[in-house]
Amino acid sequence: MRKKIGLLGLIIGLLAVGLFIFFRLGSSESALVNKFQEKYNEIVLAVYYDDFDGNGTPEAFILTGNKDEQGNWLNGKVWFVNKDQVTLVKDNFSSFPFIEAQIIEINKVKILGLETSAASDGLPSTYWYGVGGNKPVKMFECENGQFTQENGQLSQENGQFILRYNAHDHYSDNRGNSWKDYYFYCIEVDEPRKIKLQEYGAIPITLEQFLAFEGAQEVLFKLKSLGENMIITHILYRENKIININYILMNENGNGYEQDYVTVNYDDQKVSNLVWGEGGKYEAALFPGIATYPVFKNPQ
Template sequence: MMKKKLLNKVSATVLAGLMLCSITGCGEEIDAETAETSQEELTLQDVTEDATGAATSDDAGDTATSAGQESVDDPYISKALSVAGNVPMDVQESLVDDFDGDGDKEAFVFLGGEPDEIIGSNGSLWFVSDDSCEQVLEQKNIAVNEKGSVFEPMTVENVKIVMLTEAYISEAYSKIFFVKNGKCEKSRISGTGYLYTDEKIDDFLVSHPAYDMCVEYEIGADESEKMATGHTWKNYYAYFDKDKQDFCYYGAHSITEDELASICGIDLASEIRNEGFQVDDIYRVDNGVVIVNYSEETQNGNTVSIEYHNASFYEKTKQFLDFGIDGDKQWQKSDQGGIYSF
C-alpha cells in the first residue's frame, strides 16, 4: 500500500507545539529535549491513503516568484498586485491549476511580508481567474513550509483542495479552500482548528484550542469571576462528505456508564472514581471514538480549584488512544486535558 506524508515539516512543527501545549497544561514546563523529540516524531509520521479517504499530498504551486523578480512573469500575481494595491510583497507565490475540472485554469495568489521563522509570512490570499480577482483571506500570519511555500494542496475524493496554516506561537488554524463552478469556496470547517491526519485514526482530526484545563474561584463567586487557565488542544473528528464535496465534523451523542463499560470491556467509570475523580459527560462520536470527561475538585480555604481531564477509547482498535501522557493505566495516557463538548 502506498504511503503519503501529508504533514510537511512546517505542519509537523506547528502540530508538535500544539500537542506539547496540551500535554503540559496548567503552567507546567517542558524541556527543549522533549520538544525536539516530539517534533521529529511528527515530521516522520506517515499515513496511508486508506486512512484519509483517498487523500494525497500534492506538490506546491506551479509558479512562485520573490519580490526581487519581475512579477509580470506571472500573470496571476500581476493581476492580484494590480487589484491589491499597497500590500507587502516580500513573498509572492501562486498555485495554478484547473481546480474544478472545467477546462479553465485558476490561481490562488499569496502576497505577504518577510517570513518569520516561527509564524511565517503575514499576508493575504487572492483567488484569480480569467474574469475575476478577489481577496479570499485577509492579512494573517501564514506558515511557510520546508519548500518555501505557504500552500499545502491535497486531493480528497478527486476534489483539489488548497490549505494554508494560520500560525501563532501556540495556536494554528487550517484555512481551507476549493473551487466550484469557477468560484472560490471556503470549507465549512475552515478556521475552526488545525486539520491533520494520524495513522491511528481513520479520516481527519481537527485540533481545537481552549483555555479549559483548570478553573479556580472563591466560594460564592459569580460565574464571570471564575478564572480558567491551562491551554489545551483537543482532537475533534472530521470526514470528507462526497455529496457535499466538503469536510464535515462527525456528530456525537451521550451514552450511559453501562454502555461505556460494554464498549470498553471494563467498568471505566468505576476505575476513574477509584482514582479520586468525578465522572462527567460521556460521548460516543460517530466515528467510533468514545470520550469520557472527568474532573477533580480541591479546596484550599475559600479557594476552589477544578482540574478537567478526559479519556478517549477507539472502538475500531479496542484500545485507548495514547497521547503520551504519564499514567499507570491506559485511560490516563489518553488525556488531552479540558472539557469536550458537542
C-alpha cells in the same frame, strides 16, 4: 459545394483551436499573476496554480503581504484569480513564521490548504479554500487547530481526518492549554463544492448505557481509583467508534477543579484501548454546523 463545406469546417476548426489557445494562454500562471499585479500593488509571496474545480481551466490562489527579517508573514492576504476575476478571499493574516500552503487532493477535488502560526504560543490555525461555480469557496476555517500530517502531507486514517485542537480548558478558571483530537470526514456533494467536510459529533450517553459494554466496569474502576474527588461529567459517544469520558478532579478546598478525560474505542460488544487524556474536556462537536450525530446502539 463540397469544397465550400470542407473550407467552412476547416475555418470552424481553426477558430475552435484559436479560442482554446486564447483561453489557455489567458489562464496560464504568468497571465493570472500579471492580471493580479495590473490591478493591485501587492507583494506576491507565493502562487498556487492548478485546475482546482476540474473544469479544464486552471486558476490561482495568490498569497501577498510582507515578510520581516525573521521570516514572519505580516499583513497577509489570500487572493483568487481566474480569467474572469480577481477576488480577495481573506485578509488580516499573520504567521510566525510564514508557512507554505499546500494543494490538497481529496476524492479528486483539489483544495488550497493553508496554516498559520501565532506569535505568542505557536498555536496553528487551518484554512481550506476550493473553487466552485467559478468562484472561491471557503471550505473550512479553524482557529487554534491543525490537521495531522505525515511526511508533510495531510494524513488520513480509516477515511477520517484528525484535527489537533488547542483550548484553554485545563482548569475551571480557563487556565492551561490542552490538545485534543477531533475527527472529520468528507462526503461528495453537488456544486459548488463537490466535497463537504463533516465532523463526527457526539451524543451524551448515561453511565448505565456505557456500563452495558464489556470492559466498561474496568474503565470505571480505573477512574474511581483517582479518588473521591473524581466526578464524571460527560460520556460522549461518536459514530467513528470512539467514546470520550470527561471528568473533573475537585480541589481539596472545593473552590475549583481540574478537567481531564479518557478515550476508549467501542464495537458491538465491548470497549477497549483506554487512553488517558492530556487535560481539558471534550466538546460534543467543535463545529456543530457541520457535525453529524450518531444513534446509540445497545451492545449485543
